[in-house]
Amino acid sequence: MKLDEHELNKVMGEAVGDVRPPTRALVDGATRQGRRMRSRRRIAVGVGVLAVAGVVAGASLFGAYFPTYTDDVETLSAGPGAKPGKVTIPDFSKLPKNPQPPAGTERITGRATVQTLKELMPQERTSEYESQQSPPTGYEVFGRLRTEGWPVGAEVQVNLQPGFGRDMFVQQQHATEVAHTLKGFYSCEHRVPEGGKMSACGVSNLRDGSVLMVYEDRSGLLLRRHADLLRTDGTRVVVGTSNGADIEDGPVVDLDPPLSLDELRSIVTSSRWQYFVDPQVNEKAKSLKPHMDRGQQIPADGSIPTDDSRGTTAKPSSPPRH
Numbered sequence: 331m332k333l334d335e336h337e338l339n340k341v342m343g344e345a346v347g348d349v350r351p352p353t354r355a356l357v358d359g360a361t362r363q364g365r366r367m368r369s370r371r372r373i374a375v376g377v378g379v380l381a382v383a384g385v386v387a388g389a390s391l392f393g394a395y396f397p398t399y400t401d402d403v404e405t406l407s408a409g410p411g412a413k414p415g416k417v418t419i420p421d422f423s424k425l426p427k428n429p430q431p432p433a434g435t436e437r438i439t440g441r442a443t444v445q446t447l448k449e450l451m452p453q454e455r456t457s458e459y460e461s462q463q464s465p466p467t468g469y470e471v472f473g474r475l476r477t478e479g480w481p482v483g484a485e486v487q488v489n490l491q492p493g494f495g496r497d498m499f500v501q502q503q504h505a506t507e508v509a510h511t512l513k514g515f516y517s518c519e520h521r522v523p524e525g526g527k528m529s530a531c532g533v534s535n536l537r538d539g540s541v542l543m544v545y546e547d548r549s550g551l552l553l554r555r556h557a558d559l560l561r562t563d564g565t566r567v568v569v570g571t572s573n574g575a576d577i578e579d580g581p582v583v584d585l586d587p588p589l590s591l592d593e594l595r596s597i598v599t600s601s602r603w604q605y606f607v608d609p610q611v612n613e614k615a616k617s618l619k620p621h622m623d624r625g626q627q628i629p630a631d632g633s634i635p636t637d638d639s640r641g642t643t644a645k646p647s648s649p650p651r652h
Contacts, residue, residue: 406530417516422559439612439615456478457476471489473485552579555587
């Protein structure tokens with residue numbers, strides 16, 4: 331059985347009484363807020379694209395809706411610093427349910443997350459920065475930017491999920507099929523991109539035991555590239571891009587995505603992706619403009635952090651995660 335991330339979240343939740351892990355990642359289009367953001371922005375993007383010639387290399391700009399003829403999946407090399415052969419999932423059973431921040435640190439904000447992505451980009455001019463962060467329970471952060479292009483640039487997205495490994499390790503104890511486990515999820519055989527067809531894939535252990543999966547999938551002329559890292563500390567970092575103005579649906583604006591798989595590997599494995607950071611990291615990110623904080627559009631209950639929220643330098647104020 332093959333399973334995409336959205337279905338994995340559903341199945342694992344049903345197995346443990348509807349307690350679902352936070353798997354709302356950008357990869358495979360499973361981020362619900364990403365869908366809402368795309369629907370609002372698609373109109374504006376479409377107007378700009380339709381104002382110019384409707385072809386890129388002789389193909390419709392709306393190439394995501396062309397037939398996809400990929401049958402075979404290319405096996406990608408392990409890449410620098412990776413161990414070829416059988417992949418081993420790290421043991422997350424002893425990770426704390428509610429990790430405490432080191433003294434003098436705080437949770438990274440969504441704005442700082444997209445700032446970090448911008449700084450890790452290889453000499454690409456970028457703009458239109460957007461981010462969102464979840465409440466402290468099940469905390470994760472999402473960032474999006476656009477590269478320079480005409481009439482519009484392509485998207486690059488990042489999702490940082492600090493508790494993914496631990497949460498999924500607990501949930502998978504109730505799984506009955508390999509596709510519902512971390513081992514199945516981090517395999518080219520069982521990972522199914524939502525809305526596309528896998529065209530190239532590689533998964534391997536890095537020297538420290540982390541699991542790195544890189545893959546491409548296609549929807550007609552729309553080509554998406556992803557790097558998905560599951561670290562030994564349970565943190566998941568996912569970076570994705572495409573040759574479209576919208577990473578999931580296009581329209582296609584270039585022949586290739588702005589980042590190669592090697593560049594995605596380099597970004598996703600950077601040591602700069604941390605759950606708790608020096609307050610100066612968040613402070614510096616406040617100068618990132620233009621920036622849209624999508625988290626502020628969520629109905630606030632007082633527990634949803636914003637870019638200006640602190641109060642986590644000593645210990646989180648949120649209740650323990652279960």
